[in-house]
Amino acid sequence: MNRYRDNPAAIRDLVRPDAIHRDLYLNAELFDLEMERLWARTWIYVGHDSQVPAAGDFYSTQIGREPVIMLRGTDSRVRVLPNRCAHKGTRLVSAVSGKCPAGMIRCPYHGWTYRLDGSLRTVPLRSGYEGTGFEQSGALRGLVELPTANYRGFVFARVSTEGVGFEDYFGESLSSIDNLVDRAPEGRLEVAGGVLRYLHDCNWKMYVENLNDAMHPMVAHESSAGTAKRLWDSAPAGTPAPMVIEQFVPFVNGYEFFEKMGVKVYENGHSYTGVNFSIHSRYSSVGEYERRMAAAYGEERAQRILGEARHNTVYYPSLTIKGPIQSIRVARPLAVDRTLIESWTFRLVGAPDELLARTVTYSRLINAPTSMVGHDDLHCYRSIQEGLASSSSEWVSLHRNHTAAEAGQVAGTYGATNEIPMRGQYRAWAAIMAGATPGGG
């Protein structure tokens, strides 16, 4: 099981300019290396700072395989700490979220306590450590904060202590988070509406690829969105479309629509579809919301903010966001063929509740384990996971609209049916997996 660990050339050979090897989805050693390299050296989404509004509030999750705590300190700063006692490794908090009592974290096993900045506070019977070398051990450092960036409420962390800076890594793609936050009249978001957690029995990369795949909706979603469209077409003319119809029907727009919406690609695997318009463009307007936006930003800027209809922005590898309906989906890889997808929704602070109702409806229709659209997609991912066992080919084609000019850079704007966002993801994948520190985007 050591075909790839010490062989960067073998890893590079898995990614051709126009195709990738099936081992990317099937090989457990590569999955281990992804957790050690890709998910450690890049900036991974941890949570939103509104989940921990007050000092001592915590949210616990994982970065790859690393258990972490997102915690707000007494200085009101949000930190990401290892969820691991410096003594024997006990996971310190076991609830998904909560409040640390008495302003400290206390280990449930031997009662070591930590301050909210992670520093070691007390160790019972400390005298027993005198002259043992304990003072020189790493344990005294307590819980060592991970490099963390809080970008307008979105908290990312990097497991590696050294590596590319946050803004260098994401570059101009951060404009999608800007647009999402700007959509709140008060310029901030709050997590609201619950989190959907959908287990996908497929490799995480299939999910992330699909977010900018504009060639599948009219095929994969014909049975769900196509049925919604057919049933609605038989409604009497002039019947106002309910929200669910507005949200379903664009999934089965034609190829021309999806081609022309456009895709913007950045270096390091980031991209977004919906440069010109998207499936979210034609939702009914909410007059009261537009008035509040105009009051907050002025007519012109409010229109510019609301005029963006970016479909899915991929913050490679962990986070994908949908600005126009203020929702995000987070990929949490569990094993080479198992991935947890979390769907979170936000309240746009200062906006009427209709906006929250809209995103909650969309998330239920599209992202739930009970979603017909979700069933369509997951069936395809699972089918890839199983179909790739065929020895008829070891390669997965990513040729669509490939040109030799991409060898220099992938960044640019393209027709959205181009597979260049995926080629960009795998170019970044190969570089990081083969040992390179990601460069500026």
Next chain:
Amino acid sequence: MGSDHGWRDPGWRVSPDSAVALVYLEARLLDEKRFDEWYELYTEDARYWMPLSRGQPDPDTHTSLFYEDKLLLRIRIERLRHPNAYSQQQPSFCQHVLQQPAIEEHEPATQRFLVRTPFLYVETQLDRQQMLAAVAWHHLVTVEGALRIRLKKIELLNCDAALPSIQLLL
């Protein structure tokens, strides 16, 4: 087909017994994939609701696992039959195992009932089977002399778990 517990019998009087019978019938129609008959059990303004959170007060500003009106239920039924519903090319089947339904509330004047039914739900697709536990709350009303479901609320025991696809209806 088999007995419908007298639900369609014109001589069947709306009563607590018929409310309980309707709950059993509803589960049976789902298990037998008699979706059109199942659909007719629901009033035109009905909702089929499975909250995402325990004690969730509100389906509008909080996400649910299901919150479907008759239009969405119709889309769901038609989708299951669609020749290109690839996730059902290998079809799923389900089995409800109900505890005795209990009448929690009964308004004799209007013949409205609230019926509580704990149940186990098994869904299978070839070699994959999952079992879920839940409590169903049927809000029943009398329309033109017959009981109908206005709201079915399903409290899923592990609503906060990471769940695989649930492709049929609880």
